[in-house]
Amino acid sequence: MSEKPDEKTILMLEKKALEARKRAYTPYSHFSVGAALLCTNGHVYLGCNIENASYTPVNCAERTAFFKAVSEGERDFEAMAIAGGPDSGEDLVLCSPCGVCRQVMREFCRDDFLIFFSDGKGGFISRTLSEMLPFGFGPDQLLGHGEK
Ligand code: THU
8 A cells, every 4th residue: 555645745746737738739629638647756747638630549648647657667656636628718627537548547556546636626536546447457367367
């Protein structure tokens, strides 16, 4: 079990998620999302959603942050803050991570990985990964059972 980040760290993550949101590339949905991922060593990686004229290659903010971190050698994660809402204005809506992003989290994070996401009422809700993805399928099911 890892310790819950302190209040100051949580506020810093939420602020950074808002900062990352400003860089979202969203000409199709006009819905911008920012994410800030806290590693156990204290490093923070930011991500925004990046859309595409061909639609399906869209990368959510959460996955952008994870892929940046993993590609820099990070493997140990504590928490993530996510902020999302329409491009126009500062108002956020409830923005809980999509199923694909939850699955990516499942690959790299423990059950108690904490996710803070905008609640659409001016605040953030927090849930653990195991609450967001109960009975998830992960590396523990496959590792050691691959092709011989
Ligand atoms: N999106 C995210 O980046 N993260 C979420 O948690 C929910 C959805 C993006 C994908 C797409 O660019 C836009 O929001 C609308 O679905």
